[in-house]
Amino acid sequence: MTRLHDHLAEAIKDPDPIRVRSGGSPEEDLICLRFETMKVYSALGAVRHLLDTGRVHPGDTLIDSSSGIYAHALALACHRYGMKCHIVGSTTVDRTLRVQLEILGATVEQVPSSNNLQLDQNLRVRRIGEILRDNPTYHWMQQYHDDIHYLGYRAVADLVASLVPSGPVCLVGGVGTGASTGAIAAYLRERGRDVNLVGVQPFGSVTFGAGHTQDPEMIIAGIGSSIEFRNVRHELYDRMHWISFEYAMSAAVDLLRTSGVFAGLSAGAAYLSALWEHNCDRDRKHVFLAADTGTRYVESAFARHAEARPMASMRPREIDSLDQLAVPWSAMSWDRRESGRARRAEFPAATPSH
Template sequence: MPIITAPQEFNVEDLYVDLGAILGTPLYLKCEGFNFAGSVKLKAAAEMVGAAERDGLLTPGKTIVESSSGNLGIALSIIAAAKGHRFLCITDPRCNPASLRLMRALGTEVRVVATQDANGGFLESRIRYVRDLCASGDRYVWLNQYGNAGNWRAHYAGTAPAIASRFPDLEVLFVGAGTTGTLMGCARWFREHRRPVTIVAVDAVGSVTFGGIPERRMVPGLGTSTRPELVDESFVDDVVHVPETDTIRTVHRLSSRGFLFGGSTGTVVSGAARWLEEKYPGERPVAVAIAPDLGERYLDSIYDETWLRTHFGPIVADLDLPAADIQEITVP
């Protein structure tokens, strides 16, 4: 077992779940949630903060500011606490309550922007708030995960070569599209190393990242209401858009087998399974999907019956949910 002095020094890189028995589809799931941040975002956060320090942008007295729907905010909270930096996270009402509590527990100041942008989301409003904040003085350092090359470089240096080493015959790689840092880093690595791997981006229905029509989205994580600066479609072979109802069905299907994953993972797995069934019917290609997060911080949303009934009423009947109330009993 490793001995570490900082939380960002630990990450499980080589854990995969064989989903064949659960889905009936050949798919290995790379689990990125086994670190102190609970998600793949720890890699990008560490790289972006490290680069800002090396470049002299992040110095004592400065405050990191970033827009996040949850996972990156938690990752930056951990690293800021470990390094002694102040961190201000700008989020929106769709951020999970558990994520808000985690960031605050780590010493982060959190501000919630409740103004929707023209596409019905909050991303543009959050970014506008960050820009105005930075224009008000030089104490703030905006890492800008949507355009920071450190976001994709973290995965170019670590995630992609780790997958290639474990699966030298890899044929298809499925990567969720949020900021597209993980997607772009992995896609660039396989392209530049001339590996014949089909790169499939998995996005949420209602996201505009790949030219989709903006729609309401309730599950935080994947998808955007403003196209990220990092995205370069020339590195992507195909795109799958997943309705949030399919995301929810998939996470509950996995949890019924003991695997509690987050909403982003449910989207990626759902899109990957559908794509493989359509493109490789009856075949068994070597396929890997990246699971960005685990499910504990979604207990107040996609695993909560009241939340599901409020936002996705008809789908609840399709899910094998336990009794809504926890019973208190008296033993004589």
């Protein structure tokens, strides 16, 4: 029976599970979880928790920085729960998204254009600091640092468990803030499942030690940063892949061409990584995340589809030291190592959904 939702945020968050051919038998096919905007899970769970614990109240203003996906998610969550929303966005927040955010009641400002990952992130965080000084009652959501963003992803773990009811699983996706791939894997492991977690990062991201590298093309927004993401639990990850724009674009084009899935650059990177991991370990069911649609990458990536490399021509450089990282694609066994710093907070307990 079709469920009637009380708000678009509840309806839009659920992904479409899609079988993606791996080149082997049907039993070896990959599963793509294709979201319209994955971080709605994160934003809804976080805002609910803040309201439940009295840290914020209806009518308060929530503020955060975003390259696009989280901006939409937070605006929808604020609309759902009667909150005000202020977004400090990067230039990847295009006109289509900005108009939606404004109509939803969010105020939006964008930092100056930059192709430098570090400069883009630092400008946004600096601007948030200025706004908070002038508006001390605003609550900074800190999607990059606050562990409450893990909470909403228990439902995604439940979905993966239903799609793959038994046997070992490999989950592949962008590390991002850590509150997506890390959270889903942690909740699955809580259930006793055998889960290999494979994270995907862009070159230039400091989260897993690639800050000394650079992508000659553009940054892949949303899956890595030049600033430390304190809610990433490094010890959850078994393998890491660092993938360039060119390779992510090529894989995203192939995903659309072969499976009809129109998804963003992080999905292309996850698809490429999942295929490689599947070829290395065929005993696991491989699930990869497509966190958003490809709409905002039409001009920067998909319009260049004639330049896409054949999938068979792309292979990772297997490394055993971060000093060996090299564009366009490096892969490494992380083996659930900690980052060498103390955790800021423990993995949060789930709160009741409303």
